[in-house]
Amino acid sequence: MVLPDSEKIRFDLQIIGSTIEPESRVLDLGCGNGDLLAWLETHKGVQCTGIEQDKEKAAHCIARGLSVLQGDLSEEVEDYPTCSFDYVILSQTLQQVYEPAQLLKSLSRIGRKVIVSFPNFSHYTIRLKLLFAGCAPKNDQLPYSWYDTPNIRVITLKDFRKFSSDVGYTIVNEIAVNTNPANSKGNVVHLLTDLRATYGIFVIEKS
Numbered sequence: 001m002v003l004p005d006s007e008k009i010r011f012d013l014q015i016i017g018s019t020i021e022p023e024s025r026v027l028d029l030g031c032g033n034g035d036l037l038a039w040l041e042t043h044k045g046v047q048c049t050g051i052e053q054d055k056e057k058a059a060h061c062i063a064r065g066l067s068v069l070q071g072d073l074s075e076e077v078e079d080y081p082t083c084s085f086d087y088v089i090l091s092q093t094l095q096q097v098y099e100p101a102q103l104l105k106s107l108s109r110i111g112r113k114v115i116v117s118f119p120n121f122s123h124y125t126i127r128l129k130l131l132f133a134g135c136a137p138k139n140d141q142l143p144y145s146w147y148d149t150p151n152i153r154v155i156t157l158k159d160f161r162k163f164s165s166d167v168g169y170t171i172v173n174e175i176a177v178n179t180n181p182a183n184s185k186g187n188v189v190h191l192l193t194d195l196r197a198t199y200g201i202f203v204i205e206k207s
Contacts, residue, residue, distance in 0.1 A: 008184045009035040009036065009039055009184060010035070010179070010181070010183065010184065011177060011179040011183055011184055011185055011186035012091070012092070012117055012177055012179055012186070012199050012201060013035060013036045013039070013091065014184070015175055015177055015188070015201055016036065016089060016091060016115055016117065016201060017036060017039055017040055017043070017044070019115065019173060019175075019201075019203055020040060020044060020046065020086075020087055020115075021044075021086065022044045022045055022046070023044070023045045023046065023047075024044070024046050024047070024085075024086035024087055025046070025047045025084070025085045025086045025087075026040060026046050026047065026048050026049070026085060026086065026087045026088075026089065027048075027049050027050070027051070027077075027080070027084070027085045027087070027088045027089065027110070027111065028048065028049070028050045028051070028089045028091070029050075029051050029073040029077070029088065029089060029090050029091075029093060029107075030051070030052060030053070030073060030090065030091065030092070030093040031050030031051065031052050031057075031061060031066075031068060031089075032052065032054075032057055033057055033060050033061065033064075034050060034057075034060065034061035034064055034066045034068060036089070036091070037050050037061070037066050037068070038064060038066060041066075048066065048067060049067050049068070049069070049085075050066060050067065050068040050069070051068070051069050051070075051071060051073045051076050051077070052068055052069075052070060053070070053071065053072055053073065054070075055070055058070035073093070073103075074097065074098075074099070074102075074103055074106075077103070077106045077107060077110060078106060080110040081110070082109050082110060083109075083110065083111075083112065084110045084111070085110055085111040085112070086111065086112050086113065087111055087112070087113050087114070087115055088107045088110060088111030088113075088114045088115070089114075089115045090103075090104075090107065090114065090115070090116045090117075091115070091116075091117045092117055092118060092119070092181075092199075093118075094116055094117075094118045094155065095118050095119065095151040095152070095153055095154065095155055096150050096151055096152060097152075098152065100153075100163075101163075101167055104116070104167070104169070104204075105167075108169070108204075108205065108206040112205065113172060113203055113204070113205045114169075114203070114204050114205070115201065115202070115203050115204075116160070116201070116202045116204065117199055117200065117201040117202070118155050118160070118199065118200060119141035119142050119155075119198065119199055120141070120155075120156060120157055120176075120194070120197050120198055120199060120200050121142070121154040121155055121156045121159075122156035122157065122158065122194050122195065123139070123141070123195065123196070123197065123198055124195045124196065125137070125139050126139060126142070127195075139198075140180040140181065140198070141180060141181060141198050141199065142154075155200075156194065157174075157176065157193060157194050157197065157200040158194055160200060160202060161174075164202070164204055168206065168207045169204040169205065169206060169207060170204065170205050170206075170207045171202055171203070171204055172203040172204060172205055173201075173202070173203040174200070174201070174202050174203075175188060175200075175201040175202075176188065176189040176190075176193035176196070176197030176199070176200055176201075177189060177197060177198065177199050177200075177201065178196060178197055178198050178199075179198060179199065180198065
Protein backbone atom coordinates (compact mmCIF):
# COMPACT_ATOMS: atom_id res chain seq x y z
CA MET A 1 0.00 0.00 0.00
CA VAL A 2 1.22 3.50 -0.83
CA LEU A 3 0.96 5.53 2.37
CA PRO A 4 0.48 9.28 2.70
CA ASP A 5 2.77 11.32 4.91
CA SER A 6 0.56 12.09 7.92
CA GLU A 7 1.67 15.72 7.78
CA LYS A 8 0.83 16.08 4.09
CA ILE A 9 -2.77 14.95 4.05
CA ARG A 10 -5.33 17.74 4.26
CA PHE A 11 -5.54 19.41 7.64
CA ASP A 12 -9.27 18.71 7.98
CA LEU A 13 -8.60 15.01 7.34
CA GLN A 14 -5.93 15.04 10.05
CA ILE A 15 -8.53 16.40 12.47
CA ILE A 16 -11.11 13.82 11.40
CA GLY A 17 -8.55 11.05 11.80
CA SER A 18 -7.75 12.22 15.32
CA THR A 19 -11.40 11.76 16.41
CA ILE A 20 -11.58 8.09 15.39
CA GLU A 21 -10.87 5.35 17.94
CA PRO A 22 -8.24 2.71 17.08
CA GLU A 23 -9.44 -0.56 15.55
CA SER A 24 -12.81 0.92 14.61
CA ARG A 25 -14.88 0.00 11.58
CA VAL A 26 -15.00 2.99 9.23
CA LEU A 27 -16.83 3.84 6.01
CA ASP A 28 -15.55 6.91 4.13
CA LEU A 29 -18.03 8.31 1.59
CA GLY A 30 -16.48 10.32 -1.23
CA CYS A 31 -13.07 9.09 -0.16
CA GLY A 32 -11.20 10.73 -3.07
CA ASN A 33 -7.71 9.31 -3.53
CA GLY A 34 -7.91 7.41 -0.24
CA ASP A 35 -5.43 9.40 1.84
CA LEU A 36 -7.56 9.28 5.00
CA LEU A 37 -8.31 5.57 4.60
CA ALA A 38 -4.63 4.75 4.18
CA TRP A 39 -3.68 6.88 7.19
CA LEU A 40 -6.34 5.26 9.40
CA GLU A 41 -5.35 1.74 8.42
CA THR A 42 -1.69 2.43 9.13
CA HIS A 43 -1.82 4.56 12.25
CA LYS A 44 -4.97 3.32 13.98
CA GLY A 45 -5.47 -0.23 12.74
CA VAL A 46 -8.89 0.69 11.44
CA GLN A 47 -10.99 -1.61 9.24
CA CYS A 48 -11.68 0.76 6.34
CA THR A 49 -14.07 0.78 3.41
CA GLY A 50 -14.60 3.65 0.99
CA ILE A 51 -17.13 4.65 -1.65
CA GLU A 52 -16.08 7.00 -4.45
CA GLN A 53 -18.17 8.06 -7.42
CA ASP A 54 -15.26 9.19 -9.60
CA LYS A 55 -13.97 6.15 -11.52
CA GLU A 56 -10.37 7.34 -11.77
CA LYS A 57 -10.14 8.15 -8.06
CA ALA A 58 -11.73 4.82 -7.13
CA ALA A 59 -9.26 2.99 -9.37
CA HIS A 60 -6.40 4.91 -7.75
CA CYS A 61 -7.59 3.80 -4.30
CA ILE A 62 -7.78 0.17 -5.38
CA ALA A 63 -4.28 0.40 -6.85
CA ARG A 64 -3.11 1.55 -3.43
CA GLY A 65 -4.52 -1.61 -1.88
CA LEU A 66 -7.56 0.05 -0.34
CA SER A 67 -11.04 -1.47 -0.15
CA VAL A 68 -13.06 1.01 -2.17
CA LEU A 69 -16.28 0.69 -4.18
CA GLN A 70 -17.05 2.86 -7.20
CA GLY A 71 -20.63 4.07 -7.25
CA ASP A 72 -23.25 6.55 -6.08
CA LEU A 73 -22.88 6.92 -2.32
CA SER A 74 -26.61 7.55 -1.71
CA GLU A 75 -27.44 4.22 -3.35
CA GLU A 76 -24.51 2.13 -2.11
CA VAL A 77 -25.12 2.86 1.59
CA GLU A 78 -28.56 1.25 1.42
CA ASP A 79 -26.92 -2.16 0.92
CA TYR A 80 -25.22 -2.17 4.33
CA PRO A 81 -26.87 -3.81 7.36
CA THR A 82 -27.71 -1.76 10.43
CA CYS A 83 -24.72 -0.90 12.67
CA SER A 84 -22.14 -2.11 10.13
CA PHE A 85 -19.67 0.62 11.14
CA ASP A 86 -18.49 2.53 14.17
CA TYR A 87 -17.97 5.69 12.09
CA VAL A 88 -19.28 6.87 8.74
CA ILE A 89 -17.41 9.85 7.26
CA LEU A 90 -18.97 12.38 4.89
CA SER A 91 -16.17 14.86 4.25
CA GLN A 92 -16.81 18.00 2.18
CA THR A 93 -19.64 16.28 0.33
CA LEU A 94 -22.85 17.27 2.15
CA GLN A 95 -23.22 20.47 0.10
CA GLN A 96 -23.38 18.36 -3.08
CA VAL A 97 -26.05 15.91 -1.87
CA TYR A 98 -29.62 16.29 -3.17
CA GLU A 99 -31.37 14.84 -0.13
CA PRO A 100 -29.07 15.37 2.88
CA ALA A 101 -31.68 14.53 5.52
CA GLN A 102 -32.41 11.16 3.89
CA LEU A 103 -28.72 10.39 3.42
CA LEU A 104 -27.85 11.19 7.03
CA LYS A 105 -30.75 9.02 8.16
CA SER A 106 -29.21 6.13 6.23
CA LEU A 107 -25.74 6.88 7.59
CA SER A 108 -26.95 6.97 11.19
CA ARG A 109 -28.56 3.58 10.59
CA ILE A 110 -25.40 1.89 9.35
CA GLY A 111 -22.96 3.78 11.59
CA ARG A 112 -22.80 4.35 15.33
CA LYS A 113 -21.44 7.87 14.73
CA VAL A 114 -21.39 10.05 11.62
CA ILE A 115 -18.63 12.59 10.93
CA VAL A 116 -19.70 15.42 8.63
CA SER A 117 -17.54 18.28 7.35
CA PHE A 118 -18.35 21.13 4.97
CA PRO A 119 -17.23 24.65 3.96
CA ASN A 120 -18.62 27.32 6.26
CA PHE A 121 -20.67 29.80 4.23
CA SER A 122 -20.79 32.28 7.11
CA HIS A 123 -17.02 32.94 7.06
CA TYR A 124 -16.34 36.67 7.34
CA THR A 125 -14.82 36.88 3.81
CA ILE A 126 -18.06 35.59 2.32
CA ARG A 127 -20.14 37.99 4.37
CA LEU A 128 -18.00 40.92 3.27
CA LYS A 129 -18.14 39.89 -0.39
CA LEU A 130 -21.94 39.78 -0.27
CA LEU A 131 -22.14 43.07 1.62
CA PHE A 132 -19.76 45.15 -0.46
CA ALA A 133 -19.67 43.45 -3.90
CA GLY A 134 -23.28 42.28 -3.95
CA CYS A 135 -22.47 39.13 -5.94
CA ALA A 136 -22.17 35.41 -5.30
CA PRO A 137 -18.98 35.04 -3.24
CA LYS A 138 -15.94 32.94 -4.07
CA ASN A 139 -13.02 31.99 -1.84
CA ASP A 140 -10.48 29.17 -1.41
CA GLN A 141 -13.12 26.87 0.06
CA LEU A 142 -15.85 27.77 -2.46
CA PRO A 143 -13.84 28.60 -5.58
CA TYR A 144 -16.57 28.16 -8.19
CA SER A 145 -18.80 30.66 -9.95
CA TRP A 146 -22.53 30.31 -9.39
CA TYR A 147 -23.00 28.74 -12.85
CA ASP A 148 -20.33 26.01 -12.69
CA THR A 149 -20.31 24.95 -9.04
CA PRO A 150 -20.83 21.30 -8.07
CA ASN A 151 -22.41 22.53 -4.84
CA ILE A 152 -26.19 22.60 -4.88
CA ARG A 153 -26.53 24.31 -1.47
CA VAL A 154 -24.55 26.39 0.96
CA ILE A 155 -24.29 25.60 4.69
CA THR A 156 -23.21 27.50 7.76
CA LEU A 157 -22.19 26.09 11.12
CA LYS A 158 -25.35 27.58 12.62
CA ASP A 159 -27.46 25.94 9.89
CA PHE A 160 -26.07 22.51 10.69
CA ARG A 161 -26.56 22.91 14.43
CA LYS A 162 -30.22 23.76 13.85
CA PHE A 163 -30.63 20.95 11.30
CA SER A 164 -29.22 18.43 13.79
CA SER A 165 -31.64 19.60 16.46
CA ASP A 166 -34.62 19.62 14.09
CA VAL A 167 -34.11 16.08 12.76
CA GLY A 168 -33.04 14.45 16.02
CA TYR A 169 -29.23 14.18 16.06
CA THR A 170 -26.98 14.77 19.03
CA ILE A 171 -23.77 16.68 18.28
CA VAL A 172 -21.10 14.69 20.09
CA ASN A 173 -18.25 16.93 18.99
CA GLU A 174 -17.95 20.12 16.97
CA ILE A 175 -14.57 21.28 15.63
CA ALA A 176 -14.14 24.50 13.69
CA VAL A 177 -10.98 24.76 11.59
CA ASN A 178 -9.25 27.33 9.45
CA THR A 179 -7.52 25.82 6.43
CA ASN A 180 -7.95 25.50 2.66
CA PRO A 181 -8.78 22.49 0.47
CA ALA A 182 -5.19 21.58 -0.46
CA ASN A 183 -3.38 22.63 2.71
CA SER A 184 -1.80 20.24 5.21
CA LYS A 185 -1.52 23.13 7.66
CA GLY A 186 -4.24 24.90 9.59
CA ASN A 187 -5.54 25.59 13.04
CA VAL A 188 -8.52 24.84 15.22
CA VAL A 189 -10.71 27.90 15.80
CA HIS A 190 -12.04 28.38 19.33
CA LEU A 191 -13.39 31.94 19.30
CA LEU A 192 -16.03 33.40 16.97
CA THR A 193 -16.16 30.13 15.06
CA ASP A 194 -19.12 31.13 12.87
CA LEU A 195 -17.09 34.07 11.53
CA ARG A 196 -13.54 32.70 11.50
CA ALA A 197 -13.79 29.01 10.59
CA THR A 198 -13.46 28.00 6.95
CA TYR A 199 -14.73 24.46 7.68
CA GLY A 200 -16.94 22.83 10.26
CA ILE A 201 -16.44 19.23 11.40
CA PHE A 202 -19.31 17.64 13.33
CA VAL A 203 -19.50 14.22 14.97
CA ILE A 204 -23.17 13.31 15.36
CA GLU A 205 -25.24 10.36 16.48
CA LYS A 206 -28.94 9.63 16.47
CA SER A 207 -30.66 10.95 19.60
